[in-house]
Amino acid sequence: GSPITTEERRLRDRKHLNDITAARLPPLHHSPAKLLSIEESIAIQIQQKEAYEEMQAKLAAQKLAERLNIKMVRFEPEGEASMQYREVRDED
Numbered sequence: 290g291s292p293i294t295t296e297e298r299r300l301r302d303r304k305h306l307n308d309i310t311a312a313r314l315p316p317l318h319h320s321p322a323k324l325l326s327i328e329e330s331i332a333i334q335i336q337q338k339e340a341y342e343e344m345q346a347k348l349a350a351q352k353l354a355e356r357l358n359i360k361m362v363r364f365e366p367e368g369e370a371s372m373q374y375r376e377v378r379d380e381d
Contacts, residue, residue: 325333
């Protein structure tokens with residue numbers, strides 16, 4: 290056989306795949322992967338670790354509050370809620 294170029298081989302392989310399957314690769318929604326320096330990679334990993342730990346702490350606090358049946362209510366020391374239990378009396 291005659292030698293074929295890599296472009297021709299790629300086109301032939303693609304046509305063959307089109308003949309045997311209807312599956313298609315999903316469209317690329319994000320930019321392709323890029324190389325990061327070690328410093329950038331470490332900074333991203335630290336940021337992700339802190340966000341993960343913060344999320345875990347919030348979840349743990351929520352589960353503990355549910356287990357202890359603690360209800361968080363809004364505290365308004367100078368609002369209407371604090372005036373409801375007070376009675377105004379005349380000293381006369």
